[in-house]
Amino acid sequence: MSSSKTPIRVAVTGAAGQIGYALLPRIANGDMFGSDQPVILQLIEIPNDKAMAALKGVAMELEDCAFPLLSDIVLTSDPKIGFKDAHWALLIGSKPRGPGMERNDLIRENGPIFTGQGRAIAEHGHSSVRVAVVGNPCNTNCLIAMHSAKGLPRERFSAMTRLDQNRAQAQLAARAKVPTTSVTNTLIWGNHSATQVPDYKNTRIGGKSAESVIGDLKWLQGEFFSTVQQRGAAIIQARGLSSAASAASALIDHVRDLVRPTPAGEWRSVCVSSDGSYGVPEGLISSFPVRADGKGGWSIVQGLDLDSFLKQRLQATVAELAKEREVVANLLS
Numbered sequence: 001m002s003s004s005k006t007p008i009r010v011a012v013t014g015a016a017g018q019i020g021y022a023l024l025p026r027i028a029n030g031d032m033f034g035s036d037q038p039v040i041l042q043l044i045e046i047p048n049d050k051a052m053a054a055l056k057g058v059a060m061e062l063e064d065c066a067f068p069l070l071s072d073i074v075l076t077s078d079p080k081i082g083f084k085d086a087h088w089a090l091l092i093g094s095k096p097r098g099p100g101m102e103r104n105d106l107i108r109e110n111g112p113i114f115t116g117q118g119r120a121i122a123e124h125g126h127s128s129v130r131v132a133v134v135g136n137p138c139n140t141n142c143l144i145a146m147h148s149a150k151g152l153p154r155e156r157f158s159a160m161t162r163l164d165q166n167r168a169q170a171q172l173a174a175r176a177k178v179p180t181t182s183v184t185n186t187l188i189w190g191n192h193s194a195t196q197v198p199d200y201k202n203t204r205i206g207g208k209s210a211e212s213v214i215g216d217l218k219w220l221q222g223e224f225f226s227t228v229q230q231r232g233a234a235i236i237q238a239r240g241l242s243s244a245a246s247a248a249s250a251l252i253d254h255v256r257d258l259v260r261p262t263p264a265g266e267w268r269s270v271c272v273s274s275d276g277s278y279g280v281p282e283g284l285i286s287s288f289p290v291r292a293d294g295k296g297g298w299s300i301v302q303g304l305d306l307d308s309f310l311k312q313r314l315q316a317t318v319a320e321l322a323k324e325r326e327v328v329a330n331l332l333s
């Protein structure tokens with residue numbers, strides 16, 4: 001298949017990592033931007049021989065797939081080159097948590113990566129560039145990149161809770177013994193962390209509240225909550241490695257659904273800069289029910305009701321986000 005469309009330039013950091021390996025063939029196959037939309041992959045890794053050799057190997061495999069939509073591949077460790085004219089910047093690369101490292105240490109270690117990348121995206125990206133952050137802690141890394149990308153509107157930045165949404169959708173479908181397609185408007189609030197809040201009240205099964213269809217509040221507030229919150233750890237336990245195929249698939253969903261208009265009456269879980277909705281302090285990158293307009297804009301769905309359990313959990317996850325913001329306050333000037 002050939003296409004007369006101008007290629008979309010997609011910059012991907014951490015491209016030689018696990019998620020990159022599962023993600024890049026799917027972008028090149030048209031899963032993210034459509035089956036008639038050519039892409040140029042601009043792959044960014046750290047400047048060390050091992051990482052760059054691995055990146056070269058990934059590029060060789062992409063070539064060997066002979067994807068009709070893959071117009072070009074750029075390999076670099078220089079963010080200026082990697083983000084040049086990029087329409088989308090997918091920030092996946094970050095340092096993993098080392099032995100004995102606390103969450104705050106990880107936040108401090110990774111922060112500077114996202115200041116540099118935020119600046120480079122603003123300076124070298126396409127004037128319409130949009131950014132999706134996956135590298136953890138993704139909400140706070142996104143906050144740092146957003147603050148560092150001087151001149152870029154806040155609306156261009158998002159972080160990913162789509163994997164959590166998809167996990168919650170699968171758990172509810174299994175419990176209700178329905179196909180995953182019967183579970184709609186699945187909603188995650190707050191931080192992409194163990195404090196995240198899967199909302200059983202506003203998520204629907206067959207058009208009705210999941211709470212009423214499942215009919216077991218104890219399960220929803222107990223096992224359902226902890227399964228979704230701890231799913232990442234359970235995958236590591238089982239596989240010896242963190243989620244990669246499902247994370248890549250979620251990122252495909254995340255970007256695709258920000259590009260296309262959201263169907264009437266629906267929303268998707270996306271971490272965006274808060275405007276104060278639902279009591280989330282202004283400026284925090286928190287997961288909300290989001291609708292996309294298909295023209296690059298989005299809005300937070302208003303007026304959803306939460307019960308006292310969900311409200312209290314939302315406060316706790318937002319308090320965690322506020323604390324993370326304090327830890328990196330020096331990077332947000």
Ligand code: NAX
Binds near residue numbers: 046093113244
């Ligand atoms: P890997 O360790 O397999 O790959 C990370 C890659 O990033 C490595 O190749 C490394 O060299 C590269 N890298 C590190 N710093 C970089 C920099 N400054 N510029 C460019 N590249 C850089 O990790 P992987 O399993 O692919 O996971 C990547 C990130 O996604 C991790 O931070 C992980 O915690 C996070 N995740 C986020 C999820 C989410 O839902 N938001 C879910 C999956 C995943 O856990």
